[in-house]
Amino acid sequence: DVQVTQSPSSLSASVGDRVTITCRASQTISRYLNWYQQQPGKVPRLLIYAASTLHSGVPSRFSGSGSGTEFTLTISVLQPEDFATYYCQQTYSSPGTFGQGTKVEI
Amino acid sequence: QVQMVQSGAEVKRPGASVKVSCKTSGYNFPTYDINWVRQAPGQGLEWVGWLNPRNGNTGYTQKFQGRVTMTRDTSTTTAYMELASLTSDDTAIYYCARDATDNAFDIWGQGTMVTVSS
Numbered sequence: 001d002v003q004v005t006q007s008p009s010s011l012s013a014s015v016g017d018r019v020t021i022t023c024r025a026s027q028t029i030s031r032y033l034n035w036y037q038q039q040p041g042k043v044p045r046l047l048i049y050a051a052s053t054l055h056s057g058v059p060s061r062f063s064g065s066g067s068g069t070e071f072t073l074t075i076s077v078l079q080p081e082d083f084a085t086y087y088c089q090q091t092y093s094s095p096g097t098f099g100q101g102t103k104v105e106i
Numbered sequence: 107q108v109q110m111v112q113s114g115a116e117v118k119r120p121g122a123s124v125k126v127s128c129k130t131s132g133y134n135f136p137t138y139d140i141n142w143v144r145q146a147p148g149q150g151l152e153w154v155g156w157l158n159p160r161n162g163n164t165g166y167t168q169k170f171q172g173r174v175t176m177t178r179d180t181s182t183t184t185a186y187m188e189l190a191s192l193t194s195d196d197t198a199i200y201y202c203a204r205d206a207t208d209n210a211f212d213i214w215g216q217g218t219m220v221t222v223s224s
Contacts, residue, residue: 034210036151043201043217044143044151049210087151091209095167098151 002026004033004090006099013104019075021102023088028068032092035064035073038101039084047086048073078104108132110140110202110215117221118192125188126218128202135183136160139205142176142187144198145217152198156205157185192222 003026013019023033031051036044046055048064051071061076075082083106088099113127128140142154155166157176164176175188185202200218203211 032208036211038151043214044203044211045214046206046210046212049206050208055210055212089151089153089209094165095169096153096209098153101150 001095002029002090002093002097004088004097004099006086006088006102008102009100010103010105012106013078014106015078015080017078019078019082019104021073021086021088021104023066023071023073023099025069025071025090025092029090029092031067032090033064033066033071034089034091035062036087036089037082037084038087039081044087075104108204108213110204110213112200112202112215112218115219115221117223120193120222120224122192122222123188123190124192124220125186126200126202126220128185128187128215130183130185130204133204135178135180139209140176140178140185141203141205141209141211142174143201143203143211145201146195146198149198154187154200156209159183159185189220192220194222196220197222 007022033051035048038044052064063074085101085103109131111129136159139156141156159178178185202215204213206212
């Protein structure tokens with residue numbers, strides 16, 4: 001199975017900061033990588049699919065990049081509502097797997 | 107409005123089975139695969155499997171093979187996930203999610219808490 005590892009597991013940031021989260025795959029997965037946000041007690045929300053395509057309605061401060069085995073999610077200017085846990089998901093091979101999550105805290 | 111509305115919370119004994127429903131509305135039901143994802147308390151997301159509502163084909167993560175069954179009722183545009191031989195490790199929130207494209211899940215149900223306890 002393809003494993004995906006996120007780093008860091010958690011980070012502390014302030015409103016207005018630029019935040020970058022990394023997801024590394026155990027083998028090449030082309031661009032089959034999605035990113036989700038989960039606020040506490042809420043349902044996951046799709047942010048980015050196919051590594052860099054912004055899902056409809058997602059603010060442009062979110063961006064994704066990468067291919068092969070290394071991917072990043074960047075929040076350009078952190079907003080109060082962005083404090084949440086972020087998950088990457090590889091869909092190159094079945095079973096699709098999620099990263100362990102990155103918690104973005106104040 | 108596209109929606110996925112799941113059945114309510116369940117409490118089950120070890121060894122029992124649970125069947126969770128996911129009622130969809132607002133889109134053409136056969137067009138998009140439905141996936142099931144679970145999240146144990148305080149833990150991350152775990153993909154359980156997928157269902158093609160058009161033909162009923164399914165795919166299950168190996169971990170759940172033999173224990174999970176995904177079905178659908180096209181007349182009511184509802185998907186179901188049944189998990190058998192429950193243990194305490196199956197205590198989790200179970201989500202249904204629509205596959206928008208290439209397994210990107212754009213619409214999620216509200217989640218169903220399944221608690222397995224003696």
